[in-house]
Amino acid sequence: MSLLSLNNVTIRFGGLTAVDTVNLEVKQGEILALIGPNGAGKSTVFNLITGIYKPTEGEITLAGKSLAGVPTHKVAEMGITRTFQTIRLFTELSVLDNVKIGAHCSGKAGLFHALTRVPGMKREEAEITEKSLEALQFLDLVGKREELAKNLSYGEQRRLEIARALVSKPKILLLDEPAAGMNPQEKVVLMDMIRKIRDTGITIFLVEHDMKLVMGISERIAVLDYGKLIAEGLPQEVRSNKAVIEAYLGSGKFKSRIRR
């Protein structure tokens, strides 16, 4: 069953068509990867889904509901959360507080109420702490809850971002290059975590350049090139797809193709 659908989605920035008439279904409970050369439009797809950009044409739906005109924070409330290509943490706050901020952004008690501690909100605050500890436990970071975020290793910081995105129990988690900058050991741990998250029923849609990781965990792969979807299928199908090989798998290495 399709959870998230992109129907003929296009976005133009001046003369540049960054995403061009894309039709894509993300199925309930799957791990889907979106790959493509640099500048292909992958992060733009995530920005369209999360309401940062509005499509020039086309429509995106979550469980049949249109996301047209839905602001970013509402998109999160509806069940789509994400991580970013570059780590975005509050480095001077504790690990636990970083996750709690994710929960406050989606809960009834906003940050203001959290700070003013209105009595009725105390209960929600306690629930948020509990949910945040659960998310940290899941990402194997609960032992570091009192550490400042800046003192975590790079791989741990990336996992902390995932914990923050998970705390509101999304329907679908968008991971933008989660393995970027990780060492091989951290990537193995990450793959394990992503599978574990999916096994709780959360659908995973990831953008990733690391082919070993992509081929290792994805059930399906979609390929963008110059904003167009050029292939979609099982990892083995995509790996041997001529258009994909031509676009960028080439000699087994990435070709960086930045459009001007």
Ligand SMILES: Nc1ncnc2c1ncn2[C@@H]1O[C@H](COP(=O)(O)OP(=O)(O)OP(=O)(O)O)[C@@H](O)[C@H]1O
């Ligand atoms: N706000 C914007 N204004 C103008 N052009 C933009 C904007 N956002 C993205 N683009 C352009 O859209 C194209 C797609 O960019 P995008 O970042 O989505 O690619 P990507 O596939 O995520 O690349 P990478 O793998 O390098 O992260 C690029 O040419 C980029 O310069």
